[in-house]
Amino acid sequence: MKTSLFGRVRLGYVLVESEKLDQWERFGAEGLGMQAERLGEHALGFRIDAHLRRLIVTRGPAEDVQALGWQVDDEAALAEIERRLALCGIALHTGSEADAILRGVLRFVRFTGPKGQPIELFVHARTPPSAPRVRGGGFVTGASGMGHVAITTREPEAALAFWQDIFDARVSDYIEDKLDGVQMDFTFLHLNERHHSVAIASTRKPRMDPIRTRIHHLNLQAAEFDDVADALLRCRQLGFEIANSIGQHPNDRELSFYVVTPSGFEMELGWRPCLVPQDQPWTTTVYQGISRWGHFPENLTRANKLRRVGRALLSMTRTEQTLNTRAIHEHP
Numbered sequence: 001m002k003t004s005l006f007g008r009v010r011l012g013y014v015l016v017e018s019e020k021l022d023q024w025e026r027f028g029a030e031g032l033g034m035q036a037e038r039l040g041e042h043a044l045g046f047r048i049d050a051h052l053r054r055l056i057v058t059r060g061p062a063e064d065v066q067a068l069g070w071q072v073d074d075e076a077a078l079a080e081i082e083r084r085l086a087l088c089g090i091a092l093h094t095g096s097e098a099d100a101i102l103r104g105v106l107r108f109v110r111f112t113g114p115k116g117q118p119i120e121l122f123v124h125a126r127t128p129p130s131a132p133r134v135r136g137g138g139f140v141t142g143a144s145g146m147g148h149v150a151i152t153t154r155e156p157e158a159a160l161a162f163w164q165d166i167f168d169a170r171v172s173d174y175i176e177d178k179l180d181g182v183q184m185d186f187t188f189l190h191l192n193e194r195h196h197s198v199a200i201a202s203t204r205k206p207r208m209d210p211i212r213t214r215i216h217h218l219n220l221q222a223a224e225f226d227d228v229a230d231a232l233l234r235c236r237q238l239g240f241e242i243a244n245s246i247g248q249h250p251n252d253r254e255l256s257f258y259v260v261t262p263s264g265f266e267m268e269l270g271w272r273p274c275l276v277p278q279d280q281p282w283t284t285t286v287y288q289g290i291s292r293w294g295h296f297p298e299n300l301t302r303a304n305k306l307r308r309v310g311r312a313l314l315s316m317t318r319t320e321q322t323l324n325t326r327a328i329h330e331h332p
């Protein structure tokens with residue numbers, strides 16, 4: 001019998017692989033204001049709240065996200081996810097003790113999601129007794145998790161079905177926009193009261209994926225607007241590339257800016273996104289335009305544009321990995 005997972009899953013941590021640990025430390029600690037911790041020669045951990053780790057960077061050549069870690073309320077919810085994955089023939093692997101320690105969790109399991117994206121699941125995070133040493137007012141996490149990820153895909157229907165079928169994600173709203181002359185569709189999914197934990201972005205046909213990395217951006221929520229403005233100024237002064245200066249999205253109304261991480265995907269730091277109230281009616285709106293105002297692109301150089309076009313065209317020659325979750329409907 002299918003039990004609902006809505007409200008029981010949240011973004012827990014993000015694991016990155018990079019050769020640029022020094023740059024990441026400067027970016028995360030001095031730029032964004034997170035607490036950095038060197039974990040030996042080859043890894044770096046960041047703390048922003050009660051959890052020991054929210055962002056982990058291990059040394060390696062990928063310059064990309066290696067896994068998205070999702071926190072699940074309890075063992076019963078985890079068992080339900082495992083049941084659904086098993087129905088779909090998706091294999092789960094238990095992570096090693098050393099890898100669990102690295103991630104700051106007690107235990108985790110791992111499987112390969114859409115687009116070959118490794119997805120990890122855990123119930124209990126390690127929570128040290130000390131308070132996190134972060135700049136300003138800190139970060140907003142709690143029951144709705146550490147923020148959101150935006151993922152580009154050439155298979156948006158399959159990606160949406162995956163998040164809806166496996167995690168009971170619900171559509172918050174849609175945005176349509178023409179970016180760089182290409183018509184884009186964005187679907188925003190909430191897994192809990194956070195307006196979205198996952199955003200799925202795709203080009204309207206022909207389907208292309210101009211993004212090299214597994215996510216377009218990771219969003220973190222700052223407690224105060226001043227923290228967003230201060231971080232923008234610090235990142236700019238430290239020489240990190242600002243992708244979009246401060247602006248506001250029409251749907252979650254978050255005020256945010258986007259900065260390019262040392263690994264090439266972007267980090268969005270925002271303030272006060274709206275929640276999707278669960279006890280009141282919610283109208284699913286289709287918005288026109290990704291931003292109400294601002295978000296002025298600062299790094300749209302000719303070279304960057306050409307790189308994107310090249311990657312978009314190249315992506316059409318490859319098949320993107322999808323997961324078939326239809327079995328869940330046949331065996332509810």
Ligand SMILES: [Fe+2]
Binds near residue numbers: 150199219
């Ligand atoms: Fe975002």
